[in-house]
Amino acid sequence: MTGGSDFLQLDGSRVRRGERTTWLAARLRAAIADGTLPLGARLPATRVLAVELGFSRGTVSEAYRRLADEGLIEARAGAGSTVAARPGGPPPAAAGRAGSSRAITTPTGSPVETGGGPGGPSVIDLAAGLPDLASFPRAAWLRAERSVLATASARQLGYGPPQGVPELREQLAAWLGRSRGVVAAPDRIVVTSGVSGALSLLAQVLRDRGVDAVALEDPGAEGNRTVLGQWLPRLPPVAVDEHGLDTAALARSGAGAVLVTPAHQYPTGVVLSPARRRSLLAWAASRDGLVIEDDYDAEYRYDRAPVRAVQPLSPQTVAYTASVSKTLAPGLRLGWLVPPDHLREPLVRLRWASDLGSPVLPQLTLARLLAEGVLERHLRAMRARHRARRDAVVAALRRWLPDCPVLGVAAGLHVLVLLPTGQDDAEIAGRARAHGVLVRPLSRHRVAPGRPGLVVNYAGHHPERLDAAVGVLARVIDRSRRRPAGPRIAVRRPPPP
Known part of the structure; x- marks a missing residue:
């Protein structure tokens, strides 16, 4: 040797x-x-x-x-x-400090290299809410796509229905029924360009019907606020607590619709309680309102039984939406919307007027994967892999940051780390970036002021990389604690125009 x-x-x-x-x-x-x-x-x-x-x-x-x-x-x-x-390349603030990184050890005592190469430290991106894309079932997708190309008729290769190809809608109806309990006949499903595409369609249809405000969870997904803000003048924030969306505050908001993530609220990870579910549907029924259910992260659960979708409880007041962005890959741009009956036709007309509908070949390929059970097998494997990484990031947080509460552990692809009151999570995220670790500050997802925190996405990283990244965060947070406190001015972030 x-x-x-x-x-x-x-x-x-x-x-x-x-x-x-x-x-x-x-x-x-x-x-x-x-x-x-x-x-x-x-x-x-x-x-x-x-x-x-x-x-x-x-x-x-x-x-x-x-x-x-x-x-x-x-x-x-x-x-x-x-x-x-x-x-990812090193952030500008880190340039020229290649030799300044400190060694970090894993729980077993092994060193982990977090920087120091000739090109500067490589970035550990814990900000991107992505599944483990390295595990995308390339071989299965390729086999299904080849089969589709070998058997597709000339008609199927023409302009597809703007609502989505029948083959995919039939498979989705069966899949959603058995996996999420969703009431969805094939002719009720509209294939969209992910959840963002579904929200954009809904916002335009609601606006045309005189709805000028959609309430959003606070904290809630910044991206959803940005998408809806392109079409609607008002997005009133509604607080989230340990039971989920505060439905009493929703009733006072004056909104005609509300967007919720009931199975795994983003970013807190709480589940909408049964009492709040009933109250939410009562709110919708009392004022002819619409509940938009983003079934975010519902497929990934580790320490609890499946949480059923809200839509089956009231299919005519709930518009259900989900996608393959967290189960396969966001680059496929495939999602679906199950609207109440009275909204389906205007949604389909708008989809046709926007872009004629989603590409046909990916739809037919996904339909085949669903029919052959490939997606279900892939999800089982991904749950096991993501659970191991969830366990690793929780262990790292307990090791490096034992005084910081961690929320949203039971499901999903991220956890929320709460910081001591008074710390500036945006500043901490900026300093972590300078040391090669990207995280999302909780304040980015808030409208009203609240406790600071960091959203940590763990699915795309090996356990030792996660431990190294959390070690960097711990050093940054510790230094922030030891800095003398200066005058602080609370700034309320206005919603996007």
Whole structure:
């Protein structure tokens, strides 16, 4: 065993046995980040590199797997492992400080490299609300797409119905019924460009019907507020507590519709309680209002039984929407909307006038994956993987930030870390970014002032990367605590125009 390789001049002879995987993954990650390994570069076969380094083949395979989990490399049959993407570049504030990063250890005591390469520290992005995209079922999707292309008729390759192809709507009706209890005949479903596309359609139809205000959860998803704000003049905020949306405050808002995330509220993670569900539907019935149900993160649950959708309780007052953005990939731009009957026709007309509908081939491909049970099997595998990462980020938070409460642990792809009252979460997020960790401050999702916090998305990262990132956050927060407090001015963030 030589302990050295011509590839990247790697020399693992002095690396302790228990730290070899982490060391090799860090060296390869740094080489990808600084361009030493450009896009498309082929990595040595695991067997070859293992022999050259004097490592076990399992050690090299695990290092490759970690990089594949991060989306940096991909393995293809017959082609080996190649570089697929580069990690995010260093933020401007971090430029020129390549040698200033401090070592962080995992719970087992192994060092984790969070920076220090020639190109500066690679960014650990805990701000993007994405599933583990490295696990996208490429082979299954390719097989289904090839089958669709081999069997699609000339009619199917023409302009598709703006409501969505019948094959997909039939499969969605069955899938939504058995997985979420949604009441949805195929002719009631409208295929959309994700949840954002559904919200845009609904906002325009509601506006044309004289509804000028849609109430939103506060805190709530900033992106939803931005989309609806393009079409509606008023988006009154309604507070969220440990039971979900405050329906008494909703009744005082003057809104004609409300957008809720009842199964896993974003970003707090709370579930809308049964009493609040009844109160919400009573509100809608009393004033001919509309409940827009964004079934956010409903597929990912770890410590609780499935939470049924609200829509089955009142299909004529609830517009149900969801997508494959968290189950497969947001790049597919495929979602669906199940509106009350009186809204379906104007929604379909608007979809036709907007863009004639979603592309046909991806719809037919998804229909086949649903028919063959591929999506359900994929979800089972993703739940297991995401649960392991949830466990890792919770363990890291308990280790590094034991005094900070953590919410939203039982389900979803993110957790909410509450900070001590008086701290500036936007400032902390900015300082974390300067150290190579991206997180979203809770204040970005608030209209009314409230307790500071950080939204931490964990699904796309290996446990040791998560531990390293939380270690950085802990140092930043600790330094913020020790800084002398200056005068603070509370600023109310106005809603977008």
